[in-house]
Amino acid sequence: MGKRLMVVLVSLLALVLAAGCGKTTGNESEQVNYPEKPINFVVPWSAGGGSDRMARMVADVIQSEKILPQPLVVVNKPGGSAAVGMNEVATKKGDPYTIIGIVSAQISNPLTTGAEVKASTFKPIAALALDEYMLFTKADSDLQSLNDVVEYAKANPGKLTVGGTGTGAEDQICLGLLQKSAGIKTEYVPFDSGGEVMSSLLGGHIQLAWANPSEAASQLKAGMVKAIGIMAPERISAYPDVPTFKEQGVDAEFRQIRGISGTPDMPDYAVKALADAMKKVSESERWQTEYIEKNGLTSQYMGPDEFAQAINDAEQEYKEVLTDLGQIK
Incomplete structure (x- = not known):
């Protein structure tokens, strides 16, 4: 009787473990299927400018070459030298479905205005190009x-x-x-x-x-x-x-950085998926001919860690220059 009971218990335990292994939590499902809906690409500058052109080309390449299963939707939020768009994205902490375009001015402007929201507030995803002056x-x-x-x-x-x-x-x-x-x-x-x-x-x-x-x-x-x-x-x-x-x-x-960041505390799985997608964009022939060459830019892909370091280095350099110019007291 004891042996039969033991066999039954072992069998039940095996079934429970098997069921547990086959089960996917909501968070795990999000990671596996991300993105499951369109991603808002906020451009904190006016339509038609350099940041807008980059965002729309990124979105177009991703959709035409089916790099992601969902599209990027470009949303312009200009005003306050990018402060309006930056402030809005900063409130969407942890949101994996909102990203923002980043250029050097979003590193330098907060240094002179004392704004709390900076380029470093956001989760770096990738830099895609260097623009010349x-x-x-x-x-x-x-x-x-x-x-x-x-x-x-x-x-x-x-x-x-x-x-x-x-x-x-x-x-x-x-x-x-x-x-x-x-x-x-x-x-x-x-x-x-x-x-x-x-x-x-x-x-x-x-x-x-x-x-x-x-x-x-x-x-x-x-x-x-x-x-x-x-x-x-x-x-x-x-x-x-x-x-x-x-x-x-x-x-x-001097070279202007053009990149993309996510919301503060964006989940790592989203950052990785988007960084991988941006690498594919940067390597595509269409990106190189219709964006980089056409606009006289230098192609420069940086992943999340390298982009984060570039933002930090730029902030230190800009602070020194702007202090010399009397723009930072």
């Missing part, structure tokens, strides 16, 4: 080289006018690096958009302007402006005739 002059300007710019600035301290998008933004950081390396002082003139900067340059209201290659492509093609230098470590294939600052004797280098 060029210094432009009107085609008929007397300032036709970086040497001309430096000589003029030294002869006229604080009088050379240089336009850029916003105080504390990448444009002003570029100018700060130039001033420090060349030993000059200029007048920085902030505008609300890259379009306003270029219009002011062409109208003769400022002497120089900072812009990404894609922002000035049409003016360059029309011969209306001249790029007198690029802050990249080497010349880029899209504009091989534009020399670097270092080639012209000014040891200044």
Whole structure:
């Protein structure tokens, strides 16, 4: 009788264990099937800008090449130099279905405003590209080289006018690096958009302007402006005739990060799935030809850890430059 009871108990235990092993918890199901619904891709900048173009290309490649079973839905939330969109995403703690585009301005702006929500508030997923910065002059300007710019600035301290998008933004950081390396002082003139900067340059209201290659492509093609230098470590294939600052004797280098982060405390399974998807996007031929090459960017994939370190390093560098410029007290 004892043996028969033991056999029955062992059999029941085996059935219970088997049932337990075959059962999937809700959390495990989410991990296995993620994503199970569309993911909101928040762009904290206006439609049509560089961040918007990147987000829409990422979403398009993911859907057309079936990289994920669900689409990315681009949602523009502009305002407050990205603060509006950032603040909204920051409230969605742990949400695996919301991501946000990150660029260098979202690292630098909070340093000058003292905002609590920063780029480092979010869970890094991946960086996808590095955008270059060029210094432009009107085609008929007397300032036709970086040497001309430096000589003029030294002869006229604080009088050379240089336009850029916003105080504390990448444009002003570029100018700060130039001033420090060349030993000059200029007048920085902030505008609300890259379009306003270029219009002011062409109208003769400022002497120089900072812009990404894609922002000035049409003016360059029309011969209306001249790029007198690029802050990249080497010349880029899209504009091989534009020399670097270092080639012209000014040891200044800057590249804008373009990446994607998740909500604060986004689950690791979501971060991994999205990081893997972004790697596939970055390796696709369409991404390379229609986004990277077309816009004069440098392809640069960074996974979550490397992207997190890049954000941290950039924050320290920007803090030093902006302090020198008097933007951080």
